[in-house]
Amino acid sequence: MTAPLEGPVIVGISAHFHDSACAVMVGGRLIAAAHEERFTRRKQDPGIPREALRHCLREAGLTIADVDCIAYYEDPAKKLDRQLWTALPDVPETGPHALFRFDADRPRREIREVLGFDGPVEIVEHHLSHAASAYYFSGFEDSAVLTVDAVGEWATTTWGRGTGADLDLLDEVEFPHSLGLLYSTITGHLGFEVNEGEYKVMGLAPYGVPRYADRVRELIDVTADGKFSLDLSYFDFRNPAGMGSERLAELLGLPPRMPESEIEQAHCDLARSIQTVTEETLLALAHRARRLVPSDNLCMAGGVALNVVAVRRIVEEGPFRDVFVQPAAGDAGGSLGAAAVAHRRLTGQRPSSERMRTALLGGAVPPSDVARKLRAAGTDGFLDFTDREPELLAAVAERLAAGKVIGWVHGRMEFGPRALGGRSILADPRGADTRDRINASVKMREGFRPFAPAVLAERAAEHFRLDHESPFMLETCEVVSPLDLPAITHVDRSARVQTVTEEANGRFYRLIKAFDERTGCPILLNTSFNLRGEPIVWTPEDALLCFLRSAIDCLVLEDFVIDREALPEVWRTWFENTRPSRGSAVSDTVYTLL
Ligand SMILES: [Fe+2]
Numbered sequence: 001m002t003a004p005l006e007g008p009v010i011v012g013i014s015a016h017f018h019d020s021a022c023a024v025m026v027g028g029r030l031i032a033a034a035h036e037e038r039f040t041r042r043k044q045d046p047g048i049p050r051e052a053l054r055h056c057l058r059e060a061g062l063t064i065a066d067v068d069c070i071a072y073y074e075d076p077a078k079k080l081d082r083q084l085w086t087a088l089p090d091v092p093e094t095g096p097h098a099l100f101r102f103d104a105d106r107p108r109r110e111i112r113e114v115l116g117f118d119g120p121v122e123i124v125e126h127h128l129s130h131a132a133s134a135y136y137f138s139g140f141e142d143s144a145v146l147t148v149d150a151v152g153e154w155a156t157t158t159w160g161r162g163t164g165a166d167l168d169l170l171d172e173v174e175f176p177h178s179l180g181l182l183y184s185t186i187t188g189h190l191g192f193e194v195n196e197g198e199y200k201v202m203g204l205a206p207y208g209v210p211r212y213a214d215r216v217r218e219l220i221d222v223t224a225d226g227k228f229s230l231d232l233s234y235f236d237f238r239n240p241a242g243m244g245s246e247r248l249a250e251l252l253g254l255p256p257r258m259p260e261s262e263i264e265q266a267h268c269d270l271a272r273s274i275q276t277v278t279e280e281t282l283l284a285l286a287h288r289a290r291r292l293v294p295s296d297n298l299c300m301a302g303g304v305a306l307n308v309v310a311v312r313r314i315v316e317e318g319p320f321r322d323v324f325v326q327p328a329a330g331d332a333g334g335s336l337g338a339a340a341v342a343h344r345r346l347t348g349q350r351p352s353s354e355r356m357r358t359a360l361l362g363g364a365v366p367p368s369d370v371a372r373k374l375r376a377a378g379t380d381g382f383l384d385f386t387d388r389e390p391e392l393l394a395a396v397a398e399r400l401a402a403g404k405v406i407g408w409v410h411g412r413m414e415f416g417p418r419a420l421g422g423r424s425i426l427a428d429p430r431g432a433d434t435r436d437r438i439n440a441s442v443k444m445r446e447g448f449r450p451f452a453p454a455v456l457a458e459r460a461a462e463h464f465r466l467d468h469e470s471p472f473m474l475e476t477c478e479v480v481s482p483l484d485l486p487a488i489t490h491v492d493r494s495a496r497v498q499t500v501t502e503e504a505n506g507r508f509y510r511l512i513k514a515f516d517e518r519t520g521c522p523i524l525l526n527t528s529f530n531l532r533g534e535p536i537v538w539t540p541e542d543a544l545l546c547f548l549r550s551a552i553d554c555l556v557l558e559d560f561v562i563d564r565e566a567l568p569e570v571w572r573t574w575f576e577n578t579r580p581s582r583g584s585a586v587s588d589t590v591y592t593l594l
Contacts, residue, residue: 012339071342073334078153126152133337134299139355144293149302150180191257208268226288327416362413381566421508
């Protein structure tokens with residue numbers, strides 16, 4: 001890819017908490033963005049994103065010597081201030097050595113020593129990075145901005161205003177009062193991993209009734225003007241074993257659930273209750289945003305903006321005409337925002353005035369590489385459709401219509417937690433047992449978790465109560481389809497929809513079209529191409545390993561189709577005797593086999 005020659009080259013970095021990422025912006029245009037985990041194969045890798053930077057620069061046709069500035073997504077000194085405030089009361093018990101893990105110089109040091117960059121480093125505050133990651137990519141000329149997460153430096157919620165090139169934060173709620181930490185505390189109480197299991201709580205909620213909602217409301221006081229505070233007697237944010245105090249279990253009347261233990265109705269009810277209270281609170285925050293900024297538009301970011309059910313309520317019931325959430329609304333997206341703010345500071349200009357239309361911001365693997373790697377890996381039992389896309393799509397649509405589960409790798413990799421047709425597992429959404437089969441033997445995850453549909457954009461309204469595009473799978477809506485779609489319809493008849501256009505998705509759009517022509521169904525089940533606990537696949541080797549270690553029926557790597565039956569016998573035997581290790585990255589040992 002050839003980078004534009006005009007304007008500064010700015011790298012945005014988010015790192016050192018979880019899910020680190022990198023973005024490259026040239027002349028105010030976002031050229032590439034990627035998560036470090038996809039390259040290191042460590043789920044939510046928090047390290048300085050060395051591999052992602054290398055990848056993004058290569059994608060932009062640049063080297064580190066071309067970079068004018070690296071922007072870091074939070075202020076390490078301010079963060080240290082908050083960390084010390086939180087940790088100091090424990091020092092008499094834990095000893096002063098506990099303080100050594102706090103290192104405000106680490107980002108700058110690693111940018112110099114690990115990334116090899118000795119130019120200027122721009123520090124952008126955490127919630128300003130979040131706000132910029134939404135506003136500067138929204139295409140709005142003016143907008144209210146709402147950021148909500150667990151915690152940045154001190155802020156946990158901010159309200160802001162974007163006007164042209166200017167973006168200002170107007171007000172905030174500070175730690176320890178945090179809607180994100182409230183949700184995470186209940187996530188931990190429900191036996192799911194904090195910072196990872198929040199979307200499981202959201203998926204569990206429709207199975208319950210909000211009978212704990214009044215008790216959850218005891219935990220948070222939302223004022224009439226739309227700010228909030230937590231009752232801190234119910235929390236212990238210094239406790240790594242769980243962020244709720246002993247009083248929390250007493251109030252809820254429900255002990256903490258042990259991880260991996262059976263999920264009971266009470267757990268579903270608590271999930272529904274925290275979801276309900278979160279939606280109510282977010283709506284109050286959105287109304288406050290409108291009072292502070294009289295715009296028809298709202299931009300949202302921060303981890304809580306990934307709560308798609310709550311976002312839908314703001315779209316439907318909130319005071320705004322248009323709501324924009326970008327696909328990496330969590331901390332990874334802070335890299336985009338930091339780069340955008342640095343561009344504004346360096347040039348005085350708005351980085352981009354166009355709305356972000358695609359999340360396909362990572363690299364692509366050249367088809368020639370795929371063929372070479374397949375042969376090097378010892379299989380020649382693949383079908384080659386080079387320069388024959390219609391035949392390829394017909395072959396894949398035929399397999400999907402026959403009930404097969406497809407691993408699909410095409411074009412640039414997605415940025416953000418959702419697979420959107422670049423690295424996806426696809427299936428017929430009409431199959432009665434498809435959801436259970438994929439949950440049990442492909443994704444190896446909890447049976448209650450729903451799958452999402454990808455639908456041709458122009459046909460979406462026939463099947464979903466949705467009157468606008470949803471390209472990033474960031475909204476839920478009601479399924480109103482005349483078709484029976486059990487694999488993608490949640491228990492409350494909702495679905496988290498991705499609308500697909502030919503302009504943004506090319507071959508993926510044409511695949512759904514081929515499936516529609518064969519079946520009359522313009523929808524595919526679309527879930528991320530990974531096993532439970534592992535990052536989404538990146539290379540052909542990652543895809544092959546995921547294929548071999550799961551029950552996916554067929555792998556499509558760019559122009560090549562590999563049916564399970566065509567695999568070499570030795571591979572099948574070896575992998576049938578090798579159980580995937582739950583929750584861990586794919587080991588290097590396994591990679592050496594390929
Ligand atoms: Fe954040």
